[in-house]
Amino acid sequence: MSIPQVVVVMGVSGTGKSTVGELLADELGVPYAEADSFHPEANVAKMSAGTPLDDTDRVPWLDAIGAWARGRTDRGLGGVVSCSALKRQYRDRLRSAEPGLYFLHLTGSRELVAERLAGRRGHFMPSGLLDSQFADLEPLEADENGAALPIDADPRALAERAVALLRTAARVSED
Numbered sequence: 001m002s003i004p005q006v007v008v009v010m011g012v013s014g015t016g017k018s019t020v021g022e023l024l025a026d027e028l029g030v031p032y033a034e035a036d037s038f039h040p041e042a043n044v045a046k047m048s049a050g051t052p053l054d055d056t057d058r059v060p061w062l063d064a065i066g067a068w069a070r071g072r073t074d075r076g077l078g079g080v081v082s083c084s085a086l087k088r089q090y091r092d093r094l095r096s097a098e099p100g101l102y103f104l105h106l107t108g109s110r111e112l113v114a115e116r117l118a119g120r121r122g123h124f125m126p127s128g129l130l131d132s133q134f135a136d137l138e139p140l141e142a143d144e145n146g147a148a149l150p151i152d153a154d155p156r157a158l159a160e161r162a163v164a165l166l167r168t169a170a171r172v173s174e175d
Helices: 017-028 041-048 055-074 088-097 110-118 127-136 155-174
Strands: 006-010 032-034 079-082 102-107 146-150
Touching: 006 017, 006 055, 006 088, 006 155, 017 032, 017 079, 017 102, 017 155, 041 055, 055 079, 055 088, 102 155, 110 127, 146 155
Parallel strands: 006 079, 006 102, 032 079, 102 146
Antiparallel strands: none
């Protein structure tokens, strides 16, 4: 059974993408990459000022993440990357670089996510942008390789559930 090479942990800000992504990478024994580190400085400045990114701003960011994923796969290596990947067109762009990506969508209510963001420090994503993220969110569609995972447990339990989902996806793809 083969777990997908590169997993994208997706969702709105505050769902735990980084925490769950790091734990999942540890569970799988692969490197973890934080999508925020792929943003050009202009994007960070824009978000820090409370201005949502537009689709043009996201192109170089998505392309950099896609190149990282493709590089991992080309070398026969796996990886986990956190990336909001809110819109189908963003996921399609990532898949154009690496078609075998698996998307793990962390889901939660707006109230729960807002509560988590209120308690977070040292991150450039102001909680005021949460509404724009929920407005942009397009959940995974049936033809997309991935699964939704509710954020109703602690991060370690979510990572364990994610591994189980990946194993199930691997079994299904082998049948």
